[in-house]
Amino acid sequence: MDRDLSAARDLAATLAAAAGRLQLERRDTLRVGAPKAHANDVVSDVDIASERLIVDGLTEAWPGDAVQAEEGHGRPGTTGWTWVVDPLDGTRNYISRTGPWSVCIALYQGDEPRAAVVHEPVAGETFSAVAGGGALLNGTPLEVPDGPPLTSSLIGVSFQPNVATKTRAGRVIDALLPQVGDIRRLPAALNLAYQAAGRLDGGLALDTNLWDIAAGALIAREAGVILGGREAEFTTELTIGAAPSLWPALAELIRTADA
Template sequence: MKEPAVTDAPSEQNQARDTPADDALIAELLPLALEAARRAGALLRDGRPDDLAVAATKSSPVDVVTEMDIAAEKLITGYLAEHRPDDGFLGEEGASSVGGSGVRWVIDPLDGTVNYLYGLPTWAVSIAAERDGETLVGVVGIPMRDETFRAVRGGGAFLNDRPIRCRPAPPLERALVSTGFNYVATVRTHQAEIAQRLIPRLRDIRRGGSAAADLSDVAAGRLDGFYERGLHPWDLAAGDLIAREAGALTGGRPGTRPGWDLTVAATPGVFEPLQTLLEEYGAWHD
């Protein structure tokens, strides 16, 4: 299945200067995103039932939606709509509206659902606000790590209240890189073949299970890079901004934005050789 490329994550750091009106809008959006992520994270962390049920499947029987995914998205969209009723929404669990304000919220209420289902700690709430196809605000909350990553366009990236930067670039052979795998078996098999070819060229590969968390960890200097095929806008919108504002480079295939075909984020010096290898190995096709 082919998905359109994400339209809210430019492949190069945006250099545009915000106007006072932009600054005022960003100052309004960021606290709302932070509070919505906090509330959803608390719901997911504290409200997880012992007998958590799968509510539906998506791309395959192993790609699941739980009752908590749906509840968290309703909480987020309800809170944001209460404060900004004219904004649009794009959410993983079905929230979709154009709105009339020019602002759209791109939401993954529970990124890493399978981790959550199994009681693993790496799952995240991802909320981004975009205007005219450009992300202005990104928040990724990782409740089980007691961490909230945030960024605004041109304002740097933060972990809780601490500024963060990506790591200094190592040689590619000493780079620690994370990736993700599709839930469709044939696609996942191809992705495993790509990882097998990459491993001898890198320090090692990790698989965390949440693209939003992986992108945030690139921003925090915990990873040298991240790549994945098959990400939707809600998977990467917030994390992409956070990574870029922390000094990382992001893109898709050479000359394109991050999106369904490929998403790459890495510290400068690792980004280009990693992207080049992924292109050479055909990481962008099923």
């Protein structure tokens, strides 16, 4: 079944912006629920309301599509198309007011990502992409610049905050810090989107879920970021990204540290 990918991207951007406005409006009155997988895996009533807003909008437009959504509003489909939704990537930042978060929506045809949106509500920035059509920031094309030498690079770091992954991340960061210019810890989607915009020279994400990285990965790749993992393809276990000139050195460093 054919799909107008530009129209799909534009609707996803509209829904992501609407969810972002809801998040800003309700930040002072949010209620935090019980942790999910572990003590640091928090969720708020705003996460749930945001996801419902997005899924309702997608379902109205394409009722036969499947939805895979973090907070439980997913459903099977009949068209071969699947929407992957993280309504609020960076909930801990959102709740604690200590950093950025984003709204993430990706569209897959089978196993292939075809369109993506990552919206940062505070800055009012919408990163987006259509497969084969490049990446945009608020409508302006993105193209990754050549990276600096490893020793002056700025690297984004994302990881699940469970005990096992924090221990793993500690080993990788211990190897990274003496070799790079500096690091920044960010939610996974913005890590990838900021690489697409050239704000970060590279990055890594450990033990994510598909909804954490699906949208950001397509945007990064369409902007020219090189992506991989332990092997040529990235996975939710390990995602490495870098500007082309930085990729060989950064990938080797991370793979060696995470062996």
